[in-house]
Amino acid sequence: MTTVTPTDSDTFTRDWADWHRRREEALSDPHGFLAVTGLHWLTPQPQRFPDAPGQWHTDENVVVVTLGDGEAITVAGRRVTGRHTFGPIAERGGGVVGVDGGVVEIARRGGRDILRPRRPDHPLRVAHRGTPAYPPTPQWVLTGRYVPFDVPRPTTVGAAVEGLEHVYDAPGRIEFALDGLPLSLTAFDGIAPGSLSVLFTDTTAGVTTYPAVRSLAVAAPDEHGLVTLDFNRATNLPCAYTDFATCPLPPAENRLPVAVEAGEKLPYERQSPSAQS
Template sequence: MTITDRTDFAAEWAQWHEERERYYAEPLGWVAITGLHWLSEDFETIADLPGRWRADADAVYVEGIEGTTRLEPVEGAPGLLVEDGRRRIEVIRRTGSVALRVHDPESPQLAAFEGIPAYPPSERWRVEGRFTPYAEPSTVTTGAVVEGLEHHHSAVGVVDFEVDGSTHRLVAFVGKQGGLQVLFTDATSGVTTYPAARSLAVSAPEPDGVVVLDFNRAANLPCSFTDYATCPVAPAENRLGVAVEAGEKNPR
């Protein structure tokens, strides 16, 4: 790798890191969440939120905000947003249950946010792997950081790679723009990195299956920043024994 390549590598990582910090510093983003409230089938007042709320298997009903409003959040999808002054009430459905997440630009956690700690980028942790697709996708079910919830992932194959002469394998899920995504833990999890999982985006495989895993971009999930997220944990198959001293560290 030439000096120019090394400079580009560091600069591109720095840009990625800055974009990650900007994303989490958004005034109505993950760090701005101040509560997670689960609804029952009976109308009730929730914290200091307007109106009264209830949910059943079909919808969410809000009484007192322009009469009775009906909302239909989709299982596992980003929530529906209800305005409350400067705040946003996000209505989500997870494993059949419904909850309200409150996003507040005046959140104390947001005011205290100082960025995302990370390991310095190192070319050692940009490794080549090989993707082997399954004959057909399969569903992998994982738990979540909230007890009783489940996440269902579409697994499309496995990625094999080497670190310091030892071989490792990760189950890969469907990613963005034709790429792959892996959720994993490693020997740093619960020590210097978030214990439940980190996420790594992997570019689309080459025709021969070659992929690049840049662990310098191993990313925290929202649950590492807030107690009010419902993120998945890593599947048992993706618990690496090696210490991946790269990527984002535990911000709390």
């Protein structure tokens, strides 16, 4: 196994603990994914939902809400009543509006408009007690080589929601070795310019980690194309916690035939009572 060994193990563990704490803070945000109360797919037919004011529908690539007597939403700090139009909304785009007791996310996923109300008092958020994880260890900090494709490859992947697909442009793959076994992962663009993002599973999936997907952020390659794969920071996507997420799944080639015993484990929310004892 090729590893990058930190010179100070205390610093390594402390840095991981700080990262894990920030992850939990973001996850537990009052309007984060643990606060989502429903996933509603909009149609041309106006619909009313139990966790959002008004009637909602799509109309030629825009989202329309019609608010009844006594109903209001807050859009960009302004109180709105009656009829209001949003959009058009870009694929994987969206925004939130304020409602009494929380917010409502309006977004577009898989070519369809969705509504996701979020309330800080949602039981899933209130009861959340952190995400279990493997203890961090330098042995899971690996060196890889980024191999760019001649042109980005449109890659279709499944989603946590049955019947939904996502299409991402894959700029290249990351090659690495684990205990002498050559492996590779198709990479997508990350959040920061030049950075990469990897969706994967391994043989711990469904045993100690979430079955469908984990994610790993990878900093931009250096001038030699080398990257660091710190699997200690492998994370769950929102679908690991809630059924109201539309997370992408890994491409088939990213299902690793090895056990990556590092990073975040199966959330308590998905564990059986006997597994939590």
